[in-house]
Amino acid sequence: MSINWYKYAAPSSFYFLAGKLIPFFTVLAVIFLVAGLYIGFFVAPTDFQQGEAYRIIFIHVPAAWMSMFLYVVMAFWAGIGLAFNTRLSSMFATAIAPTGALFTFIALWTGAWWGKPMWGTWWVWDARLTSELILLFLYIGFMSLQAAIDDPRRADKAGAVIALVGVVNIPIIYFSVQWWNTLHQGASVSVMQSPKMATAMLVGMLVMVLAAWMYSIAVILLRARNIILERESHTSWVAELRGTTR
Amino acid sequence: MLAMRRQADVLITLFFFIIVVSLFPLGVGPEMNILRAIAPGVLWVAALLASMLSLGRLFSIDYMDGTLEQLLIAPSPLFLLVLGKMISHWLVSGLPLVLMAPILGIQYDLSLEALGVLTLSLLIGTPILSLIGAIGAALTLGVRGGGVLVSLLVLPLYIPILIFGAGAVEASAAGLGYDAHFSLLGAFLLVSLVFAPWAAAASLRISME
Numbered sequence: 001m002s003i004n005w006y007k008y009a010a011p012s013s014f015y016f017l018a019g020k021l022i023p024f025f026t027v028l029a030v031i032f033l034v035a036g037l038y039i040g041f042f043v044a045p046t047d048f049q050q051g052e053a054y055r056i057i058f059i060h061v062p063a064a065w066m067s068m069f070l071y072v073v074m075a076f077w078a079g080i081g082l083a084f085n086t087r088l089s090s091m092f093a094t095a096i097a098p099t100g101a102l103f104t105f106i107a108l109w110t111g112a113w114w115g116k117p118m119w120g121t122w123w124v125w126d127a128r129l130t131s132e133l134i135l136l137f138l139y140i141g142f143m144s145l146q147a148a149i150d151d152p153r154r155a156d157k158a159g160a161v162i163a164l165v166g167v168v169n170i171p172i173i174y175f176s177v178q179w180w181n182t183l184h185q186g187a188s189v190s191v192m193q194s195p196k197m198a199t200a201m202l203v204g205m206l207v208m209v210l211a212a213w214m215y216s217i218a219v220i221l222l223r224a225r226n227i228i229l230e231r232e233s234h235t236s237w238v239a240e241l242r243g244t245t246r
Numbered sequence: 247m248l249a250m251r252r253q254a255d256v257l258i259t260l261f262f263f264i265i266v267v268s269l270f271p272l273g274v275g276p277e278m279n280i281l282r283a284i285a286p287g288v289l290w291v292a293a294l295l296a297s298m299l300s301l302g303r304l305f306s307i308d309y310m311d312g313t314l315e316q317l318l319i320a321p322s323p324l325f326l327l328v329l330g331k332m333i334s335h336w337l338v339s340g341l342p343l344v345l346m347a348p349i350l351g352i353q354y355d356l357s358l359e360a361l362g363v364l365t366l367s368l369l370i371g372t373p374i375l376s377l378i379g380a381i382g383a384a385l386t387l388g389v390r391g392g393g394v395l396v397s398l399l400v401l402p403l404y405i406p407i408l409i410f411g412a413g414a415v416e417a418s419a420a421g422l423g424y425d426a427h428f429s430l431l432g433a434f435l436l437v438s439l440v441f442a443p444w445a446a447a448a449s450l451r452i453s454m455e
Contacts, residue, residue: 130405137402144398148389157452158385161445162399165381172406 011088011228012237018221025218032211039204056114058204062212064107067135068170070100070216074142075167078160088224090156091231093163094146095223099216101139108132127176131169138166152231255303260342263296267350278355285354286364286415293343293368294404297375300339301400302393304331304383305450318454325443328450332373332380332443340372356419363418370431371411377435377442378403384449407434 008014040058074096081090111129112122123129142159149155232238270288271281308314317327347368351361382400386392414427 130409134402134405137398141399141402144395145385145389148386148391148395150390154452154455158449161381161385161449161452165378165403165445 009086009088011091011232012235014088015225015228018225022218022221022225025214025221029211029214029218032207032214036204036208036211039200039207044200044204053114053117056110057201058208060107060110060114061205062209063103063110064132065209066212066216067100067104067107067132068173070096070103071135071139071163072167072170074100075160075163078156078163082157082160082164087156087231088228090153090160091227092220092224093159094156095220095227097139097143097146098223099219101136101143103212103216104132104136104139108136128173131173131176134169135173138162138169142166255300256338256342259296259300259339260346262299263292263343263346264350266292266295268353271353281354282356282419285351285356286360286412286419288354289347289350289364290368290371290408290412290415293347293372294375294401294408296343297339297372298379298397298400298404300335301379301383301396304335304380305387306383306392309387314450314454318451324447324450328380328384328447329443332376332446335380336373336376340376344368344372356415360415360419363424364415367411367414367428367431370428370435371407374407374431374435374438375404377438380446381442381449384446384453387450387453407431410434 008017036058040055044055044058046052074093077089077096078093080086081093108129111132115124116122142163145162146155146159149158229238229241267289270284274280274284305314308317318324320327344365348361348365351364356364379396379400382396382403385399386395389395410427410430414424414431417424417427
């Protein structure tokens with residue numbers, strides 16, 4: 001079975017593909033979210049050190065993962081858009097940025113709520129927190145640069161350069177807990193080692209990660225669809241679409 | 247050194263640096279122990295802001311009078327020309343700060359050794375600011391509200407340099423080794439020396455399309 005992938009690189013055909021995929025990912029996101037929250041609140045045992053407060057992990061860790069991962073994906077698509085001059089990739093990068101910024105903010109916010117009962121402080125200026133804060137600034141810089149440039153093609157390319165420059169920050173965040181002595185604990189989950197936490201906790205967290213994934217995909221597709229419509233509003237297929245819906 | 251023809255610009259950057267640094271003792275109070283503790287951070291942040299202040303002029307004058315278009319079609323590779331612009335930016339906006347910093351450091355009662363480390367860290371650090379800043383300046387060329395936008399784009403990228411630059415001075419003031427800070431600053435300088443001219447040249451081409 002061979003699928004002509006290039007077909008969906010055209011905004012017009014991708015628009016309809018995205019339209020079909022969005023309900024699917026939305027339903028999955030809701031299912032995983034409900035399941036994850038159920039496991040997180042009712043199944044997972046109470047932590048012997050941190051009590052009930054550790055349950056923030058079910059939001060905090062998925063958000064932090066997504067914040068870093070989405071930046072890499074955004075920079076990847078922006079770079080592809082810059083290198084091959086493909087319009088859809090750049091639109092995708094633009095669509096990813098707000099979701100990434102949202103997850104970065106959630107990670108910082110829940111981190112503060114977690115830090116208060118555990119470390120006794122909302123905020124410490126250590127490596128991981130600071131670099132996550134820089135990540136938020138990078139997202140905001142990317143979005144405001146694109147917003148400031150009127151010509152969309154130039155906005156795409158300029159954003160791509162700043163996104164690619166900022167990618168340096170991602171490994172710094174990820175390895176910051178190993179490179180510096182910090183208050184933030186080390187990586188909770190590793191592929192190489194057996195997990196250091198109870199199975200129910202791990203399952204709950206992974207399900208929440210899946211929920212975060214599905215949510216991101218659904219929202220990003222939705223936003224990409226809007227961007228496509230906005231940018232392609234002069235084309236005939238959008239005009240046709242407008243004719244049928246009106 | 248065309249930039250030297252506008253001596254007022256150079257002096258503005260320098261005096262901005264001096265004024266910002268002098269404001270802190272007035273705001274915080276003349277307590278010498280506190281001043282000594284915050285001196286590295288204050289001097290570094292002031293240097294960061296002063297260097298950023300002059301970024302807007304890096305390409306904008308050439309952009310307005312058409313010189314930049316000539317540079318883009320010049321036979322020599324663009325990144326070399328951009329590197330030249332970066333070096334001249336550092337010479338007129340970075341180097342005066344480096345020379346001025348020890349004198350301002352005395353105002354903050356820093357020890358001789360800390361003054362030496364401060365100057366050296368600025369000497370390694372300020373070229374990086376010019377190199378990275380040029381990317382932001384090239385990207386925001388001719389954009390609405392470019393001046394504010396440059397700060398939003400460039401300051402997050404300046405943060406590591408600020409941390410290690412000010413960290414070196416603090417480490418020496420605390421009697422700890424500061425070799426690691428200098429090694430990292432040097433590494434930043436080399437990496438940005440390789441990549442920044444290239445990225446800024448690409449940004450210029452995007453802005454001039």
